[in-house]
Amino acid sequence: MEDQPVTIPWSTQKRLQFLEFKLYWEGKVNRGDLTAEFGISIPQASVDFTKYQEMAPQNISYNSSAKHYEPAETFSPIFIELSADAYFSTILCSPTESIATCGSDYVAAVPNPSRVIGLNVLKILVQAIKNKQVVSVDYRSFNNPQAGNTRLISPHAFGTDGSRWHVRAFCHESNSFKDFVLGRIASAVMGSESDIDVNSDHKWLNYAEVVIGPNPKLSEAQKSIVAMDYGMTDFELKFKCRIALLYYLMKKLGIDRNGSDRAGEEQHIVAINFDEIQAAMRQ
Structure with missing residues (x-):
């Protein structure tokens, strides 16, 4: 997938991405696919196909007898990533992120219950990382499950194991870098500027x-x-x-x-x- 300069509207990019997705993975696409997915008019869909042909003429050809577009032998993607992971990620995406019809009856995933993360907590941690500040958190762990277990941390990154998210931070109590599960942070309060050098977190770097x-x-x-x-x-x-x-x-x-x-x-x-x-x- 080649990097594309942002020279066209985001909404148009999403439609062209969808067009290319259908073209490559399903082997055919037409204007009706665009109108059904995005609720646009036939003339607008025609404009989108013309735009894609201008950007990637080597990728697409028209089958006049079948009345749909097909991928050319010289196809090289400009909007999508060609990998199995990318395909399934697209198919299983939520409707609000759709570039292709989600919830297909031929693709399914085992439910993965999400961990609850307080939006205000996450916002404060994001801003603390960006501005290099200390945060006071009320952290609940199995060793200290009670409320009021306050710690001062200097966060610098987020990590996930695919099931839950944690924040990587310097713990001023233990004087070491640790992981804190985001769902276990009951509250967070922004503090002063941090003097911790994140480059000293050798295990992260x-x-x-x-x-x-x-x-x-x-x-x-x-x-x-x-x-x-x-x-x-x-x-x-x-x-x-x-x-x-x-x-x-x-x-x-x-x-x-x-x-x-x-x-x-x-x-x-x-x-x-x-x-x-x-x-x-x-x-």
């Missing part, structure tokens, strides 16, 4: 290599299936992760324990460099 592979307890045929599932090369998949997020990654993938202690049917993948990951987390 530095990355560790993670190497996963099929569980050794699987059969060779089963290992091949796992390798195909994850796109492994020589039964290994290597990628980088912020050291501060390693704990969440390992929990999510189920590689937080040594794979040799678990049956293959229970855990399909293991961390091949488990000891190195643990060492990085202890730094």
Whole structure:
């Protein structure tokens, strides 16, 4: 996907993005698709198709017998990302963010109950990050579940494990960088300017290599299936992760324990460099 300068209205960009999405993934698109999705007129839809043809003439061709547009062999996207993740993310999006019809009857996702985050708390944390300020938070943890557990923090980033969000911040009580679950912050009050150098949060700024592979307890045929599932090369998949997020990654993938202690049917993948990951987390 090529970067496009913002030279056309946002609403037009969304329609052209939808047009390109349908063109590539479904193999055809016509003016009726645009009018049905966005409630625009046929003349406006014609203008949009003309605009797209001007921007990417190599992408689109008209099938006069079928009366729809099709992707050309030289198709190269200018609005969408060509990946499976991007496709499913678009299909599963909420209607207010739609560039394609959401809630399709052929795509579904397991419900993921959202954690409640106070908007005022989030707004204060965002502004504190932008302005480098200290925040006083009433934080509820399992060790201190009662109200009034006030802490002074200097936030500098947000992180997520895909299920819940936390704020990465320097805790002035423990004199260290920690993660605070956003849903457990009952209230937040902006304080003075922070003198904390966020560049000293080495676990956030530095990355560790993670190497996963099929569980050794699987059969060779089963290992091949796992390798195909994850796109492994020589039964290994290597990628980088912020050291501060390693704990969440390992929990999510189920590689937080040594794979040799678990049956293959229970855990399909293991961390091949488990000891190195643990060492990085202890730094």
